[in-house]
Amino acid sequence: MDKRDRLDTYLELLQPELPDWLYKIEEDALSNDVPIIRKPTQHFFRMYLSMMKPREILEIGTAVGFSSLFMMDNSCVDSRIDTIENYPPRIEKAKENISSSSYRDRINLIEGDAMEILPTLRKKYDLIFMDASKGQYIHMLPIIKNLMHEGSVLISDNILQEGDIIESTFAIKRRNRTIHKRMREFLEVISSDSDFVVNTMAIGDGITVAVRK
Numbered sequence: 487m488d489k490r491d492r493l494d495t496y497l498e499l500l501q502p503e504l505p506d507w508l509y510k511i512e513e514d515a516l517s518n519d520v521p522i523i524r525k526p527t528q529h530f531f532r533m534y535l536s537m538m539k540p541r542e543i544l545e546i547g548t549a550v551g552f553s554s555l556f557m558m559d560n561s562c563v564d565s566r567i568d569t570i571e572n573y574p575p576r577i578e579k580a581k582e583n584i585s586s587s588s589y590r591d592r593i594n595l596i597e598g599d600a601m602e603i604l605p606t607l608r609k610k611y612d613l614i615f616m617d618a619s620k621g622q623y624i625h626m627l628p629i630i631k632n633l634m635h636e637g638s639v640l641i642s643d644n645i646l647q648e649g650d651i652i653e654s655t656f657a658i659k660r661r662n663r664t665i666h667k668r669m670r671e672f673l674e675v676i677s678s679d680s681d682f683v684v685n686t687m688a689i690g691d692g693i694t695v696a697v698r699k
């Protein structure tokens with residue numbers, strides 16, 4: 487274990503544990519290879535939610551509902567979340583997890599492709615969490631911008647792509663090159679957009695936090 491891993495382990499020990507019911511959902515997701523927010527990202531969200539108290543939340547990429555449930559468990563009582571998922575087996579599992587929780591009335595699972603659903607949404611959200619296909623972030627960005635008001639925050643996950651983001655295209659496996667190119671493009675576009683204040687942080691697999699001016 488290198489020093490960075492040891493530091494992460496040490497810092498992890500200082501964080502509160504998940505409640506049992508949420509821990510079980512996390513374990514079940516991980517043992518079935520469902521990608522969910524990592525521990526450092528969970529800790530960031532816990533802090534962010536407690537500081538900013540967003541009421542209207544949108545999530546793109548529900549998977550089995552872990553992050554939606556985690557967010558509700560760390561949010562104020564009048565917050566609610568719309569969350570979009572397009573993969574049927576995960577939708578079924580998410581429904582099961584959400585309906586057996588006490589947050590079922592505050593989580594609205596929207597089934598379908600986010601690229602089709604996003605343009606139909608009419609609300610402005612306080613927080614948008616983008617955690618779907620990495621190659622689509624660049625295409626979703628202009629639509630998402632319309633769903634934000636001044637002070638809204640967009641958090642995008644898996645930005646660093648396990649470190650590959652800094653590699654040249656030629657060092658990336660051929661099958662991952664398109665995603666790599668689009669993620670670079672997303673980072674450049676959002677970081678230079680004067681409508682946003684942006685910071686990308688090496689938390690988990692990297693998150694970009696963009697505040698709408």
Ligand SMILES: C[S@@+](CC[C@H](N)C(=O)[O-])C[C@H]1O[C@@H](n2cnc3c(N)ncnc32)[C@H](O)[C@@H]1O
Pocket residue numbers: 521522523546547548549550551552553554570571572573576598599600601617618619622
């Ligand atoms: C990383 S997982 C989400 C994990 C979840 N946010 C969590 O932390 O518990 C990404 C999910 O986005 C879904 N997804 C990818 N592209 C999508 C799209 N265009 N529309 C809706 N869902 C999408 C995938 O099926 C997958 O379940």
